[in-house]
Amino acid sequence: MIQRFDVGTRLSEMAVHNGTAYLAGQVAGDATQDIRGQTRQVLAAIDALLARAGSDKSKILMAQVFLPDLADFAGMNEVWEAWLPAGNAPPRATVQASLAKKEWRIEVVVTAAV
Numbered sequence: 001m002i003q004r005f006d007v008g009t010r011l012s013e014m015a016v017h018n019g020t021a022y023l024a025g026q027v028a029g030d031a032t033q034d035i036r037g038q039t040r041q042v043l044a045a046i047d048a049l050l051a052r053a054g055s056d057k058s059k060i061l062m063a064q065v066f067l068p069d070l071a072d073f074a075g076m077n078e079v080w081e082a083w084l085p086a087g088n089a090p091p092r093a094t095v096q097a098s099l100a101k102k103e104w105r106i107e108v109v110v111t112a113a114v
Contacts, residue, residue: 031103
C-alpha cells in the first residue's frame with residue numbers, strides 16, 4: 001500500500017511505502033531570509049513531514065541538497081550540522097542547481113525509514 005500526503009495535481013509532499021518515506025523537495029516559505037533562515041525553514045518542514053509518517057531525522061536514509069549559489073554551502077552546513085542528531089548523519093549529496101524560483105536559496109529532498 002502507498003500512502004500519499006498533501007496530494008496536489010502536480011505532486012504529493014510525501015509518499016510512504018514499505019516502511020520508507022519519500023519526501024518531495026522542500027523549500028522555504030519565506031524566501032526573503034538568508035541561507036541560514038531558509039535552511040532552518042526547510043529542515044523544520046522535513047521534521048514535520050517525517051513526524052506525520054511516524055519517523056524523524058535520525059532515520060534519514062539519504063539527503064539531496066540543491067543550492068543555486070555554492071557560496072551558501074558553509075551557511076547551510078552550519079544549520080544542517082546543528083540540526084542533525086549526533087551519530088546520525090545520513091549519506092548526502094549537495095549540488096549546484098537552478099531552482100524554480102530565483103529567491104529560493106535551498107531545496108532539500110530526503111528519504112527516510114519509518
